[in-house]
Amino acid sequence: MNAMHETLYADLKLLGLAPLWTSLHDLVPPHPSSRMRPAHWQYEHIRPLLLRAGEVISAEEAVRRVLILENPGAIGTACITDTLYAGLQLILPGEVAPAHRHTQSAFRFIVEGRGAATTVRGERFPMEPGDLILTPCLEWHDHSHEGSEPVVWLDGLDIPLVRSLAAGFAEDAQTRQQTLSTPTGMNAAYWGSGLRPVGTRTGVAPHRVERFAYRFGEWRGALSTLARSGEPPGAEGFALEFVNPVDGSSILPSMSAFCQVVPKGYETPIHRRTDGRVFSVVEGSGHIRAGSSVFRPVARDVFVVPSWTPYSIRAEEELVLFSYSDRATQERLGLWRVQVDRVDG
Ligand code: 1HN
Numbered sequence: 001m002n003a004m005h006e007t008l009y010a011d012l013k014l015l016g017l018a019p020l021w022t023s024l025h026d027l028v029p030p031h032p033s034s035r036m037r038p039a040h041w042q043y044e045h046i047r048p049l050l051l052r053a054g055e056v057i058s059a060e061e062a063v064r065r066v067l068i069l070e071n072p073g074a075i076g077t078a079c080i081t082d083t084l085y086a087g088l089q090l091i092l093p094g095e096v097a098p099a100h101r102h103t104q105s106a107f108r109f110i111v112e113g114r115g116a117a118t119t120v121r122g123e124r125f126p127m128e129p130g131d132l133i134l135t136p137c138l139e140w141h142d143h144s145h146e147g148s149e150p151v152v153w154l155d156g157l158d159i160p161l162v163r164s165l166a167a168g169f170a171e172d173a174q175t176r177q178q179t180l181s182t183p184t185g186m187n188a189a190y191w192g193s194g195l196r197p198v199g200t201r202t203g204v205a206p207h208r209v210e211r212f213a214y215r216f217g218e219w220r221g222a223l224s225t226l227a228r229s230g231e232p233p234g235a236e237g238f239a240l241e242f243v244n245p246v247d248g249s250s251i252l253p254s255m256s257a258f259c260q261v262v263p264k265g266y267e268t269p270i271h272r273r274t275d276g277r278v279f280s281v282v283e284g285s286g287h288i289r290a291g292s293s294v295f296r297p298v299a300r301d302v303f304v305v306p307s308w309t310p311y312s313i314r315a316e317e318e319l320v321l322f323s324y325s326d327r328a329t330q331e332r333l334g335l336w337r338v339q340v341d342r343v344d345g
Pocket of ligand 1 (some may be wrong): 039
């Protein structure tokens with residue numbers, strides 16, 4: 001850079017201008033280059049810290065007693081991927097996490113314990129390990145616990161995405177808990193049985209989220225049938241996507257969720273996707289290669305594979321995984337891609 005460049009750049013800056021030619025390649029890189037890194041969180045290390053958090057602050061005081069899983073490539077940003085957030089939330093017997101709502105969409109994936117429930121749009125949803133419960137954009141939600149053991153779940157939200165769009169609104173309810181206005185089971189009866197209310201074909205907008213709970217027994221049973229079918233496993237092992245019954249799209253407009261079984265000893269091809277993906281191990285143990293990292297996750301651990309990072313999953317013991325990503329958003333923008341790097345592992 002010579003003196004003419006320097007004085008030009010200084011003069012540009014004064015007028016709120018910048019030269020494109022110094023940053024062009026960073027702005028439109030030849031392939032995705034996320035600052036996010038592959039990472040693994042071991043539940044056996046996190047659990048004692050969650051319980052300690054339970055001693056220092058109540059759910060009520062904290063509003064939500066959560067340990068955020070922060071990507072080591074983006075400390076301080078509450079990101080686990082470029083667009084998504086993850087946290088582990090603890091609720092203890094007798095506690096209430098007060099009612100509020102926000103434009104960020106959320107789901108809970110239950111990791112440990114029984115007896116807690118979340119109330120969404122006036123209906124109580126009991127929480128059992130392996131259940132997936134949604135709180136879509138602007139739906140009121142509060143959590144409570146009438147059982148006798150700690151309950152922990154994984155919270156997935158589209159916080160970084162909504163932040164980048166500067167479209168975040170939130171509001172506390174007037175009351176600590178919602179009034180139960182709908183009998184338990186109504187949401188499942190209307191939307192969770194492969195049925196839909198008569199007359200809704202034209203009455204419900206596409207991408208509108210109506211089904212709020214996907215139960216462990218249902219998805220686990222489907223995966224067992226697939227894994228025992230004699231069909232060969234695909235690139236992901238045996239994988240299924242949780243689906244919005246309104247229009248067959250992703251569970252939430254911004255987030256897709258999946259479950260998969262990788263048979264014992266099977267290794268997926270090394271592949272990469274444009275959607276950074278967060279995994280929660282439900283059963284078994286695995287050997288994960290992601291970029292230059294190697295992880296050996298076991299049940300209840302979380303690991304993340306950022307966008308366009310080559311990875312493979314091998315099951316040491318039959319591996320059952322829940323995962324989520326921004327694939328739905330990317331597909332709608334025409335951005336989503338997958339590439340297989342190597343098939344022999
Ligand atoms: C939230 O509302 C919950 O409702 C969990 O359980 C985590 C993280 C950021 C903002 C809102 C919940 C959250 C959150």
